[in-house]
Amino acid sequence: MSETIVNHGLFEGQDQMPTQMGFLPFPANLIFPPLGCHQSLKTFTTIAPSLVSSEAVSNTANLTETLLASVAQKPREDLTSTLGAGSQLLSLQRSSLNPWAWGDVSNCLGGRRSGGDNENHLGVTAMKMKKIKARRKVREPRFCFKTMSDVDVLDDGYKWRKYGQKVVKNTQHPRSYYRCTQDNCRVKKRVERLAEDPRMVITSYEGRHVHSPSNDLEDSQTTSQISNFLW
DNA sequence: CGGGTTTGACCTGCGC
């Protein structure tokens, strides 16, 4: 699988070295911001070219919905045909199918945890209730993908704050947890390296941004393209 | 000094 991904030619060439904060820009020769993301996520165009070229997908927001809908409507075994063999997209699914955000991500990474939101958590103290409420997973769209990169955190145009790091079992590479720094934006990102191939970076997103990408990295063309999108 | 990172502790869910 990794070889197929390598063949997409992502991040090849020295001109794509990290620019800041260890972020790596996505190549400019790819055209479509996937899932309403900033141009740095253009790589997603390789996942479902049929969808990208579809007239129904007139903008990034539509693409997001189209992809989400297509995944939600298809059984798991059909995803490969939808997204294309050797797809970079590891997981893309409406959260209603799995209340816990990372369930599919874990699955696609070979994890065994599927998770579950216990709505009937009884007999806890007020403090615990508060924490539970704070921790309760909102059912957000989510997906993950992998790229071949020397740096862990790809520049997707948004500003992230790291809030945790965890050593994952059976891998020497830690998993990092990021949250969008924007107020009221609850999007989270999880970054880890593939145990089987440390060159591959697994990036997982949960939720939709309620704002545009950072102005610092603004690119007028992209901005006009995604001005009303909010992935 | 403000904002981001690190890291150990804590919490929760799941499997046995």
Place this chain on the structure above:
DNA sequence: GCGCAGGTCAAACCCG
């Protein structure tokens, strides 16, 4: 019920 593993918190630390 217990132990394990993953996810989150938050204090300490770092840096511009």
